[in-house]
Amino acid sequence: MAWTRDQMAERAAKELRDGFYVNLGIGIPTLVANFIPAGMDVQLQSENGMLGMGPFPFEGEEDADLINAGKQTITELATTSYFSSADSFGMIRGGHIDLAILGAMEVTERGDLANWMIPGKMVKGMGGAMDLVAGVKRVVVVMEHTAKGQPKLLHHCTLPLTGTAVVDLVITDLAVFSIDKGSSGGMTLIELADGVTLDEVKANTEANFKVAADLKTKAA
Amino acid sequence: MAWTRDQMAERAAKELRDGFYVNLGIGIPTLVANFIPAGMDVQLQSENGMLGMGPFPFEGEEDADLINAGKQTITELATTSYFSSADSFGMIRGGHIDLAILGAMEVTERGDLANWMIPGKMVKGMGGAMDLVAGVKRVVVVMEHTAKGQPKLLHHCTLPLTGTAVVDLVITDLAVFSIDKGSSGGMTLIELADGVTLDEVKANTEANFKVAADLKTKAA
Amino acid sequence: MNKIFPDAHAAMAGILKDGMTLMSGGFGLCGIPQLLIEAIRDLKVKDLTVISNNAGVDGAGLGILLESRQIKKMISSYVGENKLFERQFLAGELELEFNPQGTLAERIRAGGAGIPAFLTKTGVGTLIAEGKELRDFDGAVYVMERGLVADVSIVHAYKGDTEGNLIYRKTARNFNPMMASAGKITVAQVEHIVPAGEIDPDAVHTPGIFVQRIVHTPNIAKLIEKRTTRPRIAA
Amino acid sequence: MNKIFPDAHAAMAGILKDGMTLMSGGFGLCGIPQLLIEAIRDLKVKDLTVISNNAGVDGAGLGILLESRQIKKMISSYVGENKLFERQFLAGELELEFNPQGTLAERIRAGGAGIPAFLTKTGVGTLIAEGKELRDFDGAVYVMERGLVADVSIVHAYKGDTEGNLIYRKTARNFNPMMASAGKITVAQVEHIVPAGEIDPDAVHTPGIFVQRIVHTPNIAKLIEKRTTRPRIAA
Numbered sequence: 001m002a003w004t005r006d007q008m009a010e011r012a013a014k015e016l017r018d019g020f021y022v023n024l025g026i027g028i029p030t031l032v033a034n035f036i037p038a039g040m041d042v043q044l045q046s047e048n049g050m051l052g053m054g055p056f057p058f059e060g061e062e063d064a065d066l067i068n069a070g071k072q073t074i075t076e077l078a079t080t081s082y083f084s085s086a087d088s089f090g091m092i093r094g095g096h097i098d099l100a101i102l103g104a105m106e107v108t109e110r111g112d113l114a115n116w117m118i119p120g121k122m123v124k125g126m127g128g129a130m131d132l133v134a135g136v137k138r139v140v141v142v143m144e145h146t147a148k149g150q151p152k153l154l155h156h157c158t159l160p161l162t163g164t165a166v167v168d169l170v171i172t173d174l175a176v177f178s179i180d181k182g183s184s185g186g187m188t189l190i191e192l193a194d195g196v197t198l199d200e201v202k203a204n205t206e207a208n209f210k211v212a213a214d215l216k217t218k219a220a
Numbered sequence: 221m222a223w224t225r226d227q228m229a230e231r232a233a234k235e236l237r238d239g240f241y242v243n244l245g246i247g248i249p250t251l252v253a254n255f256i257p258a259g260m261d262v263q264l265q266s267e268n269g270m271l272g273m274g275p276f277p278f279e280g281e282e283d284a285d286l287i288n289a290g291k292q293t294i295t296e297l298a299t300t301s302y303f304s305s306a307d308s309f310g311m312i313r314g315g316h317i318d319l320a321i322l323g324a325m326e327v328t329e330r331g332d333l334a335n336w337m338i339p340g341k342m343v344k345g346m347g348g349a350m351d352l353v354a355g356v357k358r359v360v361v362v363m364e365h366t367a368k369g370q371p372k373l374l375h376h377c378t379l380p381l382t383g384t385a386v387v388d389l390v391i392t393d394l395a396v397f398s399i400d401k402g403s404s405g406g407m408t409l410i411e412l413a414d415g416v417t418l419d420e421v422k423a424n425t426e427a428n429f430k431v432a433a434d435l436k437t438k439a440a
Numbered sequence: 441m442n443k444i445f446p447d448a449h450a451a452m453a454g455i456l457k458d459g460m461t462l463m464s465g466g467f468g469l470c471g472i473p474q475l476l477i478e479a480i481r482d483l484k485v486k487d488l489t490v491i492s493n494n495a496g497v498d499g500a501g502l503g504i505l506l507e508s509r510q511i512k513k514m515i516s517s518y519v520g521e522n523k524l525f526e527r528q529f530l531a532g533e534l535e536l537e538f539n540p541q542g543t544l545a546e547r548i549r550a551g552g553a554g555i556p557a558f559l560t561k562t563g564v565g566t567l568i569a570e571g572k573e574l575r576d577f578d579g580a581v582y583v584m585e586r587g588l589v590a591d592v593s594i595v596h597a598y599k600g601d602t603e604g605n606l607i608y609r610k611t612a613r614n615f616n617p618m619m620a621s622a623g624k625i626t627v628a629q630v631e632h633i634v635p636a637g638e639i640d641p642d643a644v645h646t647p648g649i650f651v652q653r654i655v656h657t658p659n660i661a662k663l664i665e666k667r668t669t670r671p672r673i674a675a
Numbered sequence: 676m677n678k679i680f681p682d683a684h685a686a687m688a689g690i691l692k693d694g695m696t697l698m699s700g701g702f703g704l705c706g707i708p709q710l711l712i713e714a715i716r717d718l719k720v721k722d723l724t725v726i727s728n729n730a731g732v733d734g735a736g737l738g739i740l741l742e743s744r745q746i747k748k749m750i751s752s753y754v755g756e757n758k759l760f761e762r763q764f765l766a767g768e769l770e771l772e773f774n775p776q777g778t779l780a781e782r783i784r785a786g787g788a789g790i791p792a793f794l795t796k797t798g799v800g801t802l803i804a805e806g807k808e809l810r811d812f813d814g815a816v817y818v819m820e821r822g823l824v825a826d827v828s829i830v831h832a833y834k835g836d837t838e839g840n841l842i843y844r845k846t847a848r849n850f851n852p853m854m855a856s857a858g859k860i861t862v863a864q865v866e867h868i869v870p871a872g873e874i875d876p877d878a879v880h881t882p883g884i885f886v887q888r889i890v891h892t893p894n895i896a897k898l899i900e901k902r903t904t905r906p907r908i909a910a
Contacts, residue, residue, distance in 0.1 A: 019676035064662035072668040078872030081879035086549040089542025090788030124520030131542030164565035239441035284897030292903040298637030301644035306784040309777025310553030344755030351777030384800035556812040577791040
């Protein structure tokens with residue numbers, strides 16, 4: 001039983017800490033906002049120029065001047081501030097955002113990431129993805145473990161890179177991996193989704209990975 | 221009869237144009253504000269972070285949060301905006317200020333300027349002077365022609381430089397010189413103060429200068 | 441010094457020429473200077489290099505200058521919303537330079553602030569850094585990026601005064617302030633125009649020095665690309 | 676996440692150590708975090724490198740940390756108002772690095788924005804450019820300057836909310852916003868403290884992400900260095 005999208009988002013929400021400023025990418029990462037523990041103060045950044053992003057508006061209360069980086073209508077909170085895109089990416093590039101949770105097409109055992117160019121399709125552009133992975137303190141990827149049966153955790157990205165040695169944690173529908181991106185520590189399987197076996201993960205992963213000591217016990 | 225400080229400021233005010241954004245240095249340049257022609261729209265910038273600088277406040281209305289770059293209490297106008305010092309110098313460096321009128325210790329025939337280090341005295345720092353001369357579209361120097369009988373218009377500055385090839389016009393108590401700083405055009409005497417002779421200027425100037433054709437006639 | 445123009449057409453007249461570089465504010469369709477873009481279409485200038493985070497959608501924003509084939513090159517971070525763009529690009533009729541969004545924002549800010557180049561970690565090790573100078577600082581690698589300026593910038597603001605001081609509203613601020621600072625001539629369309637002195641000088645986003653022309657464009661239609669809502673809980 | 680501290684001493688406690696780099700906001704005596712400076716004096720940390728446009732005056736601003744000999748080095752643009760500074764500098768007790776004011780402001784802004792270096796025309800051909808890398812862009816020469824960050828930044832704001840959003844007042848803004856962004860830890864003294872939501876989000880100067888600690892310092896004495904006035908014309 002692999003994790004659902006909601007379960008992946010719920011797992012990602014465990015990376016949140018009180019007082020964190022967080023940027024959520026489009027897709028599954030957006031769902032993480034639904035799993036912020038009650039009482040935990042987490043401010044969401046939208047890289048077009050907003051801190052303190054609120055939920056979608058009630059129908060009829062949409063404001064064309066208030067959208068997130070995915071161009072969806074949103075709302076403001078008591079904590080909200082607005083700023084220019086230059087100031088917003090200064091925040092990102094300057095290492096002030098604690099955590100980014102992003103989708104991906106490919107991730108390598110060294111933390112390289114590809115998530116902006118889809119093969120065989122018109123190139124739409126990288127938007128803020130390259131800035132986020134280069135600047136944010138900790139980068140968590142949430143993605144399906146495979147695409148059309150092919151592994152997405154690889155030795156080398158086949159798609160154009162978004163960044164090299166940038167990913168700290170990968171959450172898939174099958175498992176969770178930490179990546180020691182700064183050194184040669186490589187990738188470590190630290191968690192299995194409920195009912196998923198180590199063999200199943202191995203069969204669907206090209207990247208080299210170690211298995212965490214405590215997980216071995218659990219999976220045995 | 222050399223020009224007084226007020227007359228020098230009045231002459232400098234002739235460099236103003238409608239719609240100009242202008243930065244005035246401390247000393248004689250500050251007096252230029254008194255000679256802005258009625259009906260001419262000139263906005264004064266204070267490099268600590270203000271556009272639209274008003275006159276000194278009435279006694280009792282001083283505001284410690286409202287000072288100019290010379291640390292004097294001032295007032296705001298209807299046109300005023302405030303911004304950070306980074307934004308202020310972005311404005312200056314980015315060439316958005318039309319005119320700076322500054323004091324000087326030494327100016328050369330190529331437009332080199334020294335105005336921040338006084339020989340034999342404690343070095344106080346350059347403040348914003350280097351930024352202003354490097355960034356502002358047109359730089360006008362207003363200064364006494366000599367200091368203790370020694371020329372201040374020189375072949376080479378003897379004091380540490382504020383900038384090289386930065387001065388466009390020099391107004392002294394004796395005369396006005398234009399400087400073709402961008403090329404080898406050098407310095408040209410274009411105006412004499414009332415009652416001042418060409419010989420008097422020559423005797424008090426080390427820098428090489430040409431004499432403008434129309435001035436020769438006038439001085440003859 | 442009157443900066444107020446009677447309409448968008450008048451505000452754009454006399455400052456456009458073929459082959460020029462234009463910056464156009466907005467993110468998606470949020471905070472775009474729609475009426476100034478329409479005036480550029482009507483003024484028929486061509487071979488434009490346009491710097492804008494996005495390229496509009498079919499029929500709105502810069503999409504209308506794509507339709508009229510006035511754009512030669514786009515410098516953007518994301519152009520995914522526009523089918524016409526795709527067709528023109530694949531047909532070789534349109535040049536495209538992608539910039540990471542933060543690098544694009546900073547290049548424009550640098551251009552306005554007189555900074556010809558800066559170093560950033562963004563894009564190191566990717567296609568974006570190819571052919572650019574790399575530098576090491578304190579053990580990390582950075583890529584050198586250049587400042588950008590424009591012959592003309594067009595921006596949208598919520599409020600403007602007669603001095604040209606501007607205030608933007610919510611996330612419609614986005615690229616507008618930097619672009620206002622990086623245009624040799626900047627034209628602003630504003631929803632509300634007020635006499636100088638009515639805007640709190642501490643609250644000004646773009647000081648008037650950056651704005652050469654203003655036009656009052658009240659009651660503009662603001663488009664929403666992705667209308668997302670949540671259900672009301674019955675009381 | 677409570678950011679509010681009961682007093683200046685508590686707000687500065689536990690984050691200072693000998694030899695650290697400190698940024699201190701203000702221009703002259705305008706917008707300086709006087710009570711936070713006094714707390715640093717009382718906490719007796721020493722060998723500080725202080726980045727601040729000025730060095731205060733005798734008895735106020737950073738002047739009091741000069742008196743207590745806690746400053747090893749100043750990075751400033753102008754220190755002319757301070758006699759004690761002069762004595763300590765001439766006695767070789769104080770290091771001094773002058774930066775042009777705009778270069779200093781931009782270095783701090785760059786540090787906060789993750790930019791390790793940028794190019795500027797300011798100072799080319801002068802002492803300031805000696806030993807620094809020069810680069811040619813489009814026929815003009817520029818000097819490379821480095822970004823600055825601080826272990827701790829202290830700033831003064833007019834208003835702050837519980838989230839740490841700040842608003843500065845008039846020219847007391849000056850270096851405070853950039854310094855708030857360039858401190859690994861930033862402490863703000865604010866004249867007025869309000870609940871989150873009371874500050875217009877379009878009017879925030881420093882978003883709360885940059886502010887880790889806030890202390891309410893009402894009714895502070897604001898000093899004026901040069902009291903200049905004009906006469907009232909009798910009616």
